[in-house]
Amino acid sequence: MQDLPTLLQSIPQGYSQGLVRGVRWAATKTVHNGGRSVKIFAEELGGNDFVSCNFYRTASGLAAKPCEMPWEKVERFLREFSPV
Numbered sequence: 001m002q003d004l005p006t007l008l009q010s011i012p013q014g015y016s017q018g019l020v021r022g023v024r025w026a027a028t029k030t031v032h033n034g035g036r037s038v039k040i041f042a043e044e045l046g047g048n049d050f051v052s053c054n055f056y057r058t059a060s061g062l063a064a065k066p067c068e069m070p071w072e073k074v075e076r077f078l079r080e081f082s083p084v
Contacts, residue, residue, distance in 0.1 A: 004062050007078040008038060008055060018083040023047070027081065042077060051077040 011029045018025055027042035036057045043050040052067035053074040066074045 004055075004064065004078075007075075008040075008062075010083075011040060011078070011081060012083055016083050017045070018081045020044075020077060020080045020082075024084075025077075025081065040074075040078075042081070 008029075011027055013029050013031055015026065015028050018027060024045045025042050026045055027040065030039045030041075031037075032039070038055040039053075040055070041050070041052045051074055052069070054065045054067065056063045056065065064071060064074065
């Protein structure tokens with residue numbers, strides 16, 4: 001996915017809150033290894049939905065490893081999350 005780096009940049013580092021389809025979410029973005037790996041964990045506030053994914057910078061580009069969920073769910077969250 002060509003715009004994955006841009007989508008990752010749209011999530012602030014550390015803890016933040018934002019909206020996805022009008023619903024408030026809490027997101028935590030943790031950067032490791034000098035930016036070579038990034039963890040995103042987000043949960044719906046007042047609900048039971050969540051998103052979790054690790055991202056790794058490799059020689060061939062950025063690789064995404066969703067945690068027990070389809071990539072499409074992670075991608076949708078990254079596209080729709082709007083920090084408030």
